[in-house]
Amino acid sequence: MGKVTGFLEYERVEEGYEPPQQRLKTWKEFVITLAEADAKVQGARCMDCGTPFCNSGCPVNNIIPDFNDLVYQGDWANAIAVLHQTNNFPEFTGRVCPAPCEAACTLNVNDDPVGIKSIEHAIIDRAWAEGWVQPQPAAVKTGKKVAVVGSGPAGLAAAQQLARVGHDVTVFEKNSRIGGLLRYGIPDFKMEKSHIDRRIAQMQAEGVVFRTGVLVGAMPAEGVAAKVTNDAKETITPEQLKADFDAVVLTGGSETSRDLPVPGRDLDGVHFAMEFLPQQNKVVAGDKIKGQLRADGKHVIVIGGGDTGSDCVGTSNRHGAASVTQFELMPQPPEEEDKPLTWPYWPTKLRTSSSHEEGCERSFAIATKEFVPGTGKDKNRVVGLKTVHVQWQGGKMIELPGTEKEWKAELVLLAMGFTAPVSTVLDAFGVARDNRGNAKASTETASAYRTNVDKVFAAGDMRRGQSLVVWAIREGRQAARAVDEFLMGASTLPR
Numbered sequence: 001m002g003k004v005t006g007f008l009e010y011e012r013v014e015e016g017y018e019p020p021q022q023r024l025k026t027w028k029e030f031v032i033t034l035a036e037a038d039a040k041v042q043g044a045r046c047m048d049c050g051t052p053f054c055n056s057g058c059p060v061n062n063i064i065p066d067f068n069d070l071v072y073q074g075d076w077a078n079a080i081a082v083l084h085q086t087n088n089f090p091e092f093t094g095r096v097c098p099a100p101c102e103a104a105c106t107l108n109v110n111d112d113p114v115g116i117k118s119i120e121h122a123i124i125d126r127a128w129a130e131g132w133v134q135p136q137p138a139a140v141k142t143g144k145k146v147a148v149v150g151s152g153p154a155g156l157a158a159a160q161q162l163a164r165v166g167h168d169v170t171v172f173e174k175n176s177r178i179g180g181l182l183r184y185g186i187p188d189f190k191m192e193k194s195h196i197d198r199r200i201a202q203m204q205a206e207g208v209v210f211r212t213g214v215l216v217g218a219m220p221a222e223g224v225a226a227k228v229t230n231d232a233k234e235t236i237t238p239e240q241l242k243a244d245f246d247a248v249v250l251t252g253g254s255e256t257s258r259d260l261p262v263p264g265r266d267l268d269g270v271h272f273a274m275e276f277l278p279q280q281n282k283v284v285a286g287d288k289i290k291g292q293l294r295a296d297g298k299h300v301i302v303i304g305g306g307d308t309g310s311d312c313v314g315t316s317n318r319h320g321a322a323s324v325t326q327f328e329l330m331p332q333p334p335e336e337e338d339k340p341l342t343w344p345y346w347p348t349k350l351r352t353s354s355s356h357e358e359g360c361e362r363s364f365a366i367a368t369k370e371f372v373p374g375t376g377k378d379k380n381r382v383v384g385l386k387t388v389h390v391q392w393q394g395g396k397m398i399e400l401p402g403t404e405k406e407w408k409a410e411l412v413l414l415a416m417g418f419t420a421p422v423s424t425v426l427d428a429f430g431v432a433r434d435n436r437g438n439a440k441a442s443t444e445t446a447s448a449y450r451t452n453v454d455k456v457f458a459a460g461d462m463r464r465g466q467s468l469v470v471w472a473i474r475e476g477r478q479a480a481r482a483v484d485e486f487l488m489g490a491s492t493l494p495r
Contacts, residue, residue, distance in 0.1 A: 002072040006044030012112035027188040039122040042115040043072035049106035053344040057104025059474045080127035094121035104344035135205035138166035147245040152180025154460025155251035157476030174215040176231040184278035217428030229278040238429045254418040254461035264371025269382035273415035295319035302326045304415030314355030325361045332364035418466040449479040
């Protein structure tokens with residue numbers, strides 16, 4: 001806990017933002033981290049609540065009251081030590097996690113919660129600045145070799161944990177840079193990629209080997225899978241991996257985008273968000289992209305109201321779009337949650353992101369019926385779309401007569417979530433899948449994270465489906481323990 005009476009004396013203080021017109025000019029982060037004094041005040045607000053629901057609200061079970069108290073006491077070095085006990089990459093979660101811990105905060109029952117995410121952000125940034133984040137190579141090597149397929153947060157967490165207990169770990173990534181959807185799905189204005197690069201350097205010093213541009217299995221055929229970012233220059237077979245390594249961990253992302261099969265879907269200008277966002281991230285990194293999808297001067301419509309849709313909004317505004325509109329199929333949620341009903345669980349409420357504040361019209365309970373082609377030379381390009389408002393009754397969607405409308409649209413971005421991992425890797429290994437198309441593996445018992453294929457484990461989005469970065473880190477850490485137990489008969493890694 002922090003100060004005994006702190007929650008009565010101090011108000012919640014939010015991290016600041018640079019003004020929209022200033023931040024729209026760059027691709028750099030614009031969140032202003034809490035000053036040391038403000039972080040101390042937020043730590044002081046942590047209550048002696050007896051049962052800290054924040055711990056269970058956090059997927060990695062961060063020991064939140066302890067690091068809050070340490071920040072309040074000014075002991076930042078021990079604060080990062082406590083934070084690293086449960087979270088390998090707090091610089092990722094401190095920037096992009098939606099903070100379910102804050103929803104579960106006991107103070108949130110009838111007040112504003114402790115600013116846990118902002119404290120975490122401040123701790124890790126201070127730790128890097130002070131040089132407290134150092135490689136932790138294993139004192140003794142086991143001689144066991146592990147292949148990790150996919151370098152997103154689940155893969156990186158699994159690789160780091162396994163390397164630290166002495167295994168020889170090689171991470172295979174099909175793209176030219178490490179990071180998975182952290183690298184290619186999250187815009188730089190939300191998380192600059194230097195944070196990934198620092199961790200890669202740390203992990204390399206711990207003995208992790210990274211092989212980029214290597215696709216496990218066969219190259220995907222044309223179609224949805226072919227639209228997934230893939231820079232691979234070579235392939236490696238599952239048989240080769242199983243022969244060369246004592247265990248294989250599949251940690252790829254849930255990359256098959258949900259499609260919208262309505263008339264006009266094949267028109268130029270209608271694209272998945274994950275065609276649009278990775279290109280811009282590559283350009284920011286210095287790559288040359290021929291025919292980059294851009295929103296300059298265009299009327300942009302983003303279909304999908306989640307975080308990916310918000311990222312499309314922010315990216316389009318930085319391109320200089322003429323207008324940006326975001327559609328959401330579900331009704332507009334309430335601006336404030338019913339706390340006695342929802343606490344300590346994640347509530348449904350209207351969430352306005354920093355990208356929305358930069359300029360965006362939002363429309364709820366709206367369905368797209370058709371993409372409209374142009375005429376003449378633009379006959380194969382989208383110039384608009386037709387919609388209808390809907391109502392939900394008994395779980396069924398009912399179109400409302402008289403609400404039809406045609407919208408101007410020169411770029412349409414589909415950001416409606418992801419249905420499953422790309423099937424080529426799972427098929428190549430012969431891994432059984434659940435009814436959602438994910439790798440089938442439980443998280444409990446002696447066979448935790450093990451697939452039906454000998455020596456092959458699965459974690460992160462590839463096992464649980466589309467989820468948060470913090471859930472991916474949790475699964476990567478837990479899968480690492482399962483692999484260590486498989487290889488050594490027992491494990492000292494945390495569960």
